[in-house]
Amino acid sequence: MDTRRLGYFVRVVDIGNITRAAESLHITQSALSQHISALESDFKSRLLERTGRGVEVTSSGRSLYRYAQGIIRLEQAARIDLRSGSDTPAGLVTVGLASYSMATGLAVPLLRAVRRSYPKIQLQLIQNLTVVMSQAVLLGQVDMALIYDPGYVKGAFFERVQEEEFHLVTSAGAPPVAARGDTVTLKEASALGFVMPSELHTVRRITDAAFHTAGLHCSVVAEVETDSVLRDTVVHGLGATVLPLSAVRAHFAPDEVRVHRFADTRLCTAMSLCTPEVQPLSPAAALVADLVRTLLRDPVLLGRRPG
Structure with a gap:
């Protein structure tokens, strides 16, 4: 197998457009299309579907993309x-x-x-x-x-x-969640809007499970996958989140947020x-x-x- 072709395929998937991918690779669009066609012939499967805005990856293409990244990295x-x-x-x-x-x-x-x-x-x-x-x-x-x-x-x-224990994190400028200071119950936290990673993330799954077990709902107002974006949304009071203390110390200054331990449950992994x-x-x-x-x-x- 020509690993160069795999690299071309990965670039097309990353960019989502054959014309722009060809420009970044400094080859012609027709040459790049031929390389993709050769890959499809080798694997006897359609890898990309052309759309009005570029290309979309098929299920077979997504599988090859994952393996191709590993092969290219090893080379x-x-x-x-x-x-x-x-x-x-x-x-x-x-x-x-x-x-x-x-x-x-x-x-x-x-x-x-x-x-x-x-x-x-x-x-x-x-x-x-x-x-x-x-x-x-x-x-x-x-x-x-x-x-x-x-x-x-x-x-x-x-x-x-090590074991990580999760805490509720809110903006220092937001109204206090509870009168007790640094502890909060799940019911009190359920009144907040949360900024969280997607449902695939461990932090989200453990948080959702804790609220569900207590018969409560965790209201997620936005899903954020980037640490820096989550930091900014919390600091500006756009939502609360759940994080381990080590992550809080890595991303926030002490005066930017309030950190609350859950009084009626222990969220950890x-x-x-x-x-x-x-x-x-x-x-x-x-x-x-x-x-x-x-x-x-x-x-x-x-x-x-x-x-």
């Missing part, structure tokens, strides 16, 4: 590794970081540690993917992922890091480092995984007070 990693030409650890290592979690606070310390200890390792940090992070590990799109533990996933190993269960990590990825483990023992990074 890139191999090229970097072979070009190094020395015994110094080198290669591309991709780490997935769960949004709305303490994983976000790992990014800069990890990058700093890799640059200091292994300057020939190229680190790639990814937060938002079209598939869940555990599946991205299985597909080879990422080497490892620091995520909320989803439970058993065939082919994936989860090394538990485990954070885990997800790696392939059978396929061993590359030498470079194994070194980065060790750095991740070392950093995760830092109480400041984990949002805990020392001692």
Whole structure:
């Protein structure tokens, strides 16, 4: 299989338009169309459907897109590794970081540690993917992922890091939710409008389940997948949200929000480092995984007070 064609296909899907994709690839539109047709012939399946505004991906195309990302990443990693030409650890290592979690606070310390200890390792940090992070590990799109533990996933190993407890977060400029100060009941919280990630996200699923168990409704006024956008909406009083303390400390200044512990329930889940269960990590990825483990023992990074 010509991996170059897979790269062309991924670019078309990302852009959603063959003409603009051809321009970005510096090839003609007809040549790009021929490459896509060749892929469809190889897989004996329609991958793209033309529309008035560009192209749409078929179900077969979505499946190939996920695998193609992993194949392209592995080829890139191999090229970097072979070009190094020395015994110094080198290669591309991709780490997935769960949004709305303490994983976000790992990014800069990890990058700093890799640059200091292994300057020939190229680190790639990814937060938002079209598939869940555990599946991205299985597909080879990422080497490892620091995520909320989803439970058993065939082919994936989860090394538990810590437990995250979720809290209600509201704007400091909004009216107080309860008179007790830093605690709130689910019933009191149910009167608020929430800004949350989609129903696929662990934070959302655990929050919805807690309200449902209490016979209450969590009113979601907007779904937001980007940490920075969620931060701005909460600070400006456009909605409340639910986050672990480590994520609150990473995204908000102390005077920007009020943080409330739930008085009548405990919303929590485990954070885990997800790696392939059978396929061993590359030498470079194994070194980065060790750095991740070392950093995760830092109480400041984990949002805990020392001692």
